[in-house]
Amino acid sequence: MIKMRDCLKILGSMCNASILMPKLCLILGILLLSFGLHGNAFAVQKIEFWTMSLKPKFIPYFQELVKNYEAQHPGIKLEWVDFPWDILQLKLITAIAAGTPPALVNLSVPWAEEMARDGLLEPVDALLAAPGATNDYTDAALADLRFNGKFYGFPHYSNVNVIAYNRKILAAAGIFQAPRSMDELLTQAVMISLKTGKPGYAPALGKIDGFFMQQGLDLMRDGKAVFNSPAHVTLVKKLAATYKAGGFLKDKLFAEDNFPAVVDAYLGGRLGVMVSAPTAIKRIQTDAPEIYAQTGIFPVPPGPTGINDGGWMFHFAIPKGVKKKDIPEVAAFARYLTSDTNQLAFSRMAGVMPTTRQALANPYFKKILPNTGASEQALAVAANSMNSARSLYVSGIDDYDELRRFLVKAVEAGVTGRRDIQEALDEAVAIWNRKLQGPKLP
Template identity: 35%
Template sequence: MKKLVAILIALMLIAGFAAAKTTITFWTMSLKPTFTDFIQGIIDKYEKLHPDVEIKWEDVPWDVLQQKLIAAYSAGNPPDVVNLNMSWTIDFAEQGVLLPVDDLLSKDVLDLYFDQMLKGLSWKGKIYGLPWYTAVDVIFYNKEIFKKAGLDPKYPPKSWDEVLLYSVIIKEKTGKYGCMPTVVYDPSAMFAWDGLNLYTLDENNRIKEILFDKPEYAHTLNKWATLYKLGYLPKEIVQEGEWAKSTELYQSEELAMLITGIQFADRVKWNAPEVYEKSEVAPVPPPKPGVRQGGWYSTLNIVKGSKNPKVAADFAAFVSNLENQIAFCKLVTIFPTLKEALNDPWFSHDDGTLTAKARIMGAKYLKNITYYSEEIPNRKELFDKLKSAIISVFLGQKDPETALKETAKYWREMIKK
C-alpha cells in the first residue's frame, strides 16, 4: 500500500512539473521549408537554455498572415510572438493588437538595435517590436539584354529618369521590359523618386499638410501611367504581389532590371543560374534631396493577449541576438538589425561573386539609411485609397488630377477624425 501511495505521489509530482511548463506560440512568415532547420535550431537552443519553456512554431504564408492574425486575436487565441514587417507593425499597433516591447525588455537590450529601426516601430511613444533582419534594395540587371538594346552594361542608370529612359530603349530594341516599379506595394515610391513627399509633418511626427494634389504630383503619376498604357511596363504592375511577378520575369529574362532586396542574388542563383551569370548589380538611384524614404525590415512582435508576454519578449530577443543574426545573414543575403553585427568580416569580405558584391554594397548603404516614424491614424485605409487611385489612373479609369484630388480630400477627412 505504501509503495502504491509513493508511486501515485511521484506521478502527481511529474504531472505538476509538466503542467508548469510555459508554452510560447511563434508564427513566422514564409520561412519554411527553406529555413526550417535554421529556425528549429534556434528554438532547440532556447528550449535547452530554458527547459521550463516549450516553443510551438508555425510558419504562415505572407499573403494570409495579416488576416490569420486578426482572426486569432479576435478569437482570443493569438500567437505570443509573430513575425511582421515595419509597416504592418504600425498598422497593428494602431489597432491595439500588439504590446510595447519597451515595457517587457530592458533598455540595455533595446540599445543593441539600430536606433532608427526602433523609431520606425514606434507608435505614440512606445516601441511595438524588435527589428529582426533587413533588406537593402539594389538594381540587378541583365548584361546581355543591355547589350542587345545597345546599352553599355558598365553604365547602369544613376537616376530614376534614366531608369525610365533605359526601359523605353530596352522595350523598343529587344521587346523585353526594362523595369517593374512597386506601384501597389509602395504607392509613395514614384513620387519620392521625383523628390516629392506626400505630406509634411509637425513636431510630433503627425501629418501637417497634404501635398499630393498639386500639379507636379499629377505630372509624375501621368508619366508612369503613360509608360504603362504604351506597353513599356508589365501589365502585372497594378496587381498585388507584383514584386513576386517581377522576380519571375527577371529569372525568365523578360525583365532587364529588377529593383529588389539583395537577398534576390541567392534566389536567382538557385532558380536560374544561367541568368545569375549574366547579371550585374548596381545601387538604386537615390531619391532627390529632402525626400523621406526609409528601408524595409522584418520584425518580431509580441501580441496582446499573450499569457506570458515577458517570456515571449525574451524569446524574441534571443531569436534576434547577435549570434543568430550573423548566422542568418550567412545563410541568405540579408542584413542585421544590431549595431555590432556589421563589424563582422562577413559584410566586407569580397570573394569575387555577384552575391558578395551585393552584400558589400548593401552593408555600406545600411549604415546611412534612414528609417522614420510617422504617427498616421488610419494609415492602412489612407494608403489603400492612394493605391486604388494610382491603379485607376494606370487603367485609364480616371485622370491623374481627379484621382489625386479625390484621394487628398479623403485623407484630409480621415485625418480629422
C-alpha cells in the same frame, strides 16, 4: 507546481515526527531557505511565442533554438506556435481579448502600427535599453517600430531591393554606372530602349503608393488625399514619358504583382534591369546560368527621402495582457531570438536580411572575392543599404486596398496617355476624400 511554504510544512511535519534526524532537518531547512531567498526554486516560467508561416521549413531551426535557450535558462520553458499568416492576426486579437495572449508574437510593421494604435501591444523602450540588452539594431529597423514616440517590438528580419542588370544590354546602351536617382534610372531605361529596342526597367506601378512615398510624396495629409499636387503630377509625367519612349516593360506593368512577368523577361534577356530582393538573384543563377553570368548589381537609389526600397520588416512584439512580472524574462528571450548570431543563422536559411549591424557586417554579407557572382554581390549591396531600408505603407485607413485601386487606375490612365494626368489624379483624390468622409466601403 510545489510552493516553498508547502515544502517547509512537509519538512516540519517530518522533523516533528522524528522521521528525519535533527542534523538532516537543519541542513534541508537551510537549503530550502536558501532557495526561497532567490525566488521559488521549483517555479518554471512558460514563454509562448508565435510565428507566422514558418513551418515546416524552419522546424529544425526553432527546435534547436528552444533547446539551447532552455539549457541556458533552467527556469524557462518555451512553447513555439506557428500560424498561417492569414489567421494569425485574428488568433492574436482573440487571445488578447480572452486574457490569454502569447508572450511574444511575430508581426509585420503595418500590423504592429495598427495594434499599437488600438492599445494591443506593450511599448518596449525600457526593455531595449535594459542591462544586458546588447542588440545593435539598425536605425531603420528601430524607426519602423516607433509609433507615437514609443517602440513596439524587437526587430527580426527584413529585406531591401537591389538592381540586377544585364551587362551586355547596358553596355550596348553606353551605360556603365549605377543610377544616382529615380530620374537617372528613368533616363537609363529610355537609353536602353533607344539603343537596343528592349525595355530598360519594370517598376511596380501597381504599388504606386509606395513609389510615391519613396520619392518623398505623401498620399495623405491631415486626413485628406493629396496625391494630385504639382509634384505628384510631375512624377507621373516622367513615368508617362518613359512609357511612351518604350523604356518600361509593359507586361503586367499596373498589376498588383508584376514580379513574375519581370523575372520572366529578365531571364529571357528581354529586360535591361530588374529591381528585386537579393533572393531573386538565386533564381537567375538556377534558371538561366547564361544570363546570370552577365548579371551585375547596382544599389537602388534611395530617393530624396533617403529611404531604400523594399523594407517590409518582421519583428517580435509583446501583446497587451502579458503579466508585468513576466515581461523582463520575455524581453530577454526576445533579444535572444533577435540576437546577432540567431539573426545571421535565420537570414542565411531564409534568404532575408538581418536587422542588426553586427550580423550585417558578417563576411557572409560583406566579403566579395575576385570573380564573386551576382548573388554574393547582391548580398553585399543590400547589406550596405539596410540601415535605411524602411517599410512604406499608409496606415489607419479602412478598405485601403480598394482606395489604392482608384489611385492605380488614375495613374495607369495618365501614364498610358488615355487621360490627362492632372484630371485623372484630381478625380481619384475626390473619390478618396468622399470615401474617407463617408460610410465604409462594402
